[in-house]
Structures are given as structure tokens and as C-alpha cells.
Amino acid sequence: MDLKLLYDLQEVEAEQKDIQVQRQNSQAVLELKRIKRKFEEKKRIYLDLNSAAAQIKADLDAFPERIQQTELRLQEEQKAIYSSEITSARALAAREAQVAACQQKLAELSALHLAYMGEAQQKADQLDLIKKEMESLYREFRQKKAAALQQENVYQSRINALAEKQAALIEALCPEDLDWFRREEKSHSGRPISRMTANMVCGHCHRMVTSSLYKRVKGKNLCSCEHCGRILFIDD
Numbered sequence: 001m002d003l004k005l006l007y008d009l010q011e012v013e014a015e016q017k018d019i020q021v022q023r024q025n026s027q028a029v030l031e032l033k034r035i036k037r038k039f040e041e042k043k044r045i046y047l048d049l050n051s052a053a054a055q056i057k058a059d060l061d062a063f064p065e066r067i068q069q070t071e072l073r074l075q076e077e078q079k080a081i082y083s084s085e086i087t088s089a090r091a092l093a094a095r096e097a098q099v100a101a102c103q104q105k106l107a108e109l110s111a112l113h114l115a116y117m118g119e120a121q122q123k124a125d126q127l128d129l130i131k132k133e134m135e136s137l138y139r140e141f142r143q144k145k146a147a148a149l150q151q152e153n154v155y156q157s158r159i160n161a162l163a164e165k166q167a168a169l170i171e172a173l174c175p176e177d178l179d180w181f182r183r184e185e186k187s188h189s190g191r192p193i194s195r196m197t198a199n200m201v202c203g204h205c206h207r208m209v210t211s212s213l214y215k216r217v218k219g220k221n222l223c224s225c226e227h228c229g230r231i232l233f234i235d236d
Contacts, residue, residue, distance in 0.1 A: 007193045012166050039138065063109065063113045066109055070106050078099055
């Protein structure tokens with residue numbers, strides 16, 4: 001079994017996984033995700049505000065007709081007071097009450113109209129502010145994306161080089177050795193092989209092995225570390 005080739009394959013594939021983790025958790029990528037989340041939150045608020053502003057506009061559009069109808073009714077009541085149709089004090093009092101009610105309603109409608117106009121302006125100001133914030137976030141996203149793309153090119157270049165090296169190592173290995181490696185890596189977190197140093201220390205768990213084990217490994221025997229269980233080899 002060519003432990004040196006298998007060890008090299010193990011290290012190449014471990015670096016591939018490390019790069020993928022770095023790629024997903026790089027500061028540039030995390031910044032892009034942060035900006036995107038913030039943008040989506042602003043977008044949600046913008047859409048809610050826009051919906052509320054549309055409803056206020058619809059209500060405002062209805063005010064002129066409501067005011068006009070109330071004014072017409074007021075005019076009719078006032079006209080009736082001065083007409084010769086009213087012949088009793090009771091009827092006159094009823095008409096005057098209607099006039100007062102119309103005037104009160106007009107005052108309420110005018111006040112409500114002003115309040116709605118103020119709220120509409122407030123919503124418009126909020127929409128304008130959020131729109132500017134979204135535009136700022138979009139510009140920031142584009143700037144960060146340019147930096148992230150540069151970093152991505154570095155990652156991709158290294159990934160491509162590792163993929164070529166991985167393919168060459170797999171090609172050089174016999175199928176039986178590769179099958180053994182694939183089985184063993186599942187129970188050893190992807191690293192079933194450990195390189196032992198000349199001072200008898202396991203390269204994985206960094207603990208010293210016995211001299212007898214060291215001699216067996218030195219003699220090309222297939223042996224496991226007494227502490228971590230990895231297959232040991234010495235890179236002569």
C-alpha cells in the first residue's frame with residue numbers, strides 16, 4: 001500500500017474542504033450576506049409603507065367629494081331656514097340643529113383632511129428616506145461584491161490546482177488502496193493516515209509512540225497509532 005500517495009491525497013482533499021469553508025465564511029461573503037439581509041429588511045418596510053401610503057392617498061382622494069356633499073347639505077339646510085316653508089319654531093329649531101351638525105361635520109372633515117395630508121407627507125418622507133438607504137446599501141453591495149469576486153478568483157485558482165493534483169493522485173493509486181482509503185476516512189474524520197516524525201511523534205495527535213511501534217512503521221509494516229488509531233507512515 002502506497003501510504004505516501006494516500007497521505008498526499010488526504011491532505012489535498014482536506015485543503016479542498018478547508019477552502020470551501022473559508023469561501024463560505026470569508027469576511028467578504030459575510031459582508032455581502034449582511035448587506036443583503038439589511039436590504040431585504042428595508043425593502044419589506046418600504047413595501048409596507050408604500051401600501052399604507054396608497055391607502056392614505058385613496059382616503060385623501062375621497063375627501064373632496066365628502067366635503068362637497070356636506071357643503072351642499074349645509075347650503076340646503078341654510079336655504080330652508082330662510083324660506084317660507086318653515087312655519088313653526090320647532091321646525092326652525094330642527095333645521096338650525098341640522099345646520100350646526102353640518103358645520104360640525106365640515107370642521108371634522110377639514111381637520112381629518114389635514115391630519116391625513118400630514119400623515120401622507122410623513123409616509124412620503126419615510127419612503128424617500130428608506131429609498132435612499134436602499135440605494136446606499138445597493139452601492140455598498142456592489143463595492144463589496146467586487147472585492148468578493150477578487151477573493152473568489154483566488155479561491156477558484158487554488159481549487160482548480162488542487163483538483164488537478166487530486167485527479168493525478170487518484171490516477172496513480174491502485175483501486176484497492178483507494179477503496180481502503182475511502183472506507184477508513186469515514187471513521188477518522190477524513191484523515192485516516194498520519195505522518196510520524198523522526199522523533200517518534202504522531203503527526204495527528206502529537207503524542208509519542210513506542211520505539212517498537214516506530215521500528216515496525218520504519219520497516220514498512222501497516223501499523224496504527226497507539227493513541228489516535230491513525231495508520232502511521234514515515235516519509236523517508
